[in-house]
Amino acid sequence: MRLDRRGSRKPRKDCGPGCGGAKPCRFLTALHRTDTEGSPVAGEANNRRGVALQDLTHVVHPAIDILKDEIDASRARCLWDAACDAGFQDRPVWLHGDLKADNLIARDGVLRGVIDWGLSAVGDPAVDYAAAWTWVDPAARTAFRDRLELQDRAWVRASGWALYCAVIALSFYRGGKNEALCRQSRLTLSRLDLLR
Numbered sequence: 001m002r003l004d005r006r007g008s009r010k011p012r013k014d015c016g017p018g019c020g021g022a023k024p025c026r027f028l029t030a031l032h033r034t035d036t037e038g039s040p041v042a043g044e045a046n047n048r049r050g051v052a053l054q055d056l057t058h059v060v061h062p063a064i065d066i067l068k069d070e071i072d073a074s075r076a077r078c079l080w081d082a083a084c085d086a087g088f089q090d091r092p093v094w095l096h097g098d099l100k101a102d103n104l105i106a107r108d109g110v111l112r113g114v115i116d117w118g119l120s121a122v123g124d125p126a127v128d129y130a131a132a133w134t135w136v137d138p139a140a141r142t143a144f145r146d147r148l149e150l151q152d153r154a155w156v157r158a159s160g161w162a163l164y165c166a167v168i169a170l171s172f173y174r175g176g177k178n179e180a181l182c183r184q185s186r187l188t189l190s191r192l193d194l195l196r
Contacts, residue, residue: 027114028148031128042121047119053083053157071189072196079163126160130159130161167185170186
């Protein structure tokens with residue numbers, strides 16, 4: 001959500017270069033360093049956000065097949081397989097799990113707040129790094145990765161999470177059920193270079 005100077009809601013656009021800047025990266029770094037003792041683990045209760053990607057292949061492949069008229073299905077499967085192969089091997093951390101544009105509050109192109117914590121749990125933080133393809137301005141994507149000091153494996157998994165969220169949403173909602181979410185999903189797929 002974007003707010004004007006008076007706090008009124010404005011039509012959403014990319015947050016702008018500021019959203020790939022230091023503030024969202026500090027937010028993610030702080031979140032991912034939060035103590036996890038006694039915390040809920042990623043799974044069914046949080047729609048599996050942050051689980052091992054290979055555990056989602058059974059829903060991703062059919063979604064890709066449904067969308068083969070819109071996306072390069074072969075490239076999408078290759079991206080997915082690479083993301084699964086880059087399995088998460090580090091300590092699970094707290095994650096937001098749903099860092100889509102509608103859950104971000106920005107003013108003047110700068111991230112001011114994050115809402116909707118219903119999918120939060122402890123798991124693979126790459127699900128949050130998928131923001132690099134969903135709402136970070138493409139011109140700021142490299143800076144976003146560099147500020148978070150993401151290694152190749154995490155970056156590849158993040159692209160897999162971006163693919164997962166986009167194909168699951170678009171395959172279910174296209175056809176007039178939720179045009180805003182479909183537009184966002186297509187934008188993500190375009191940024192992943194998968195749209196036909």
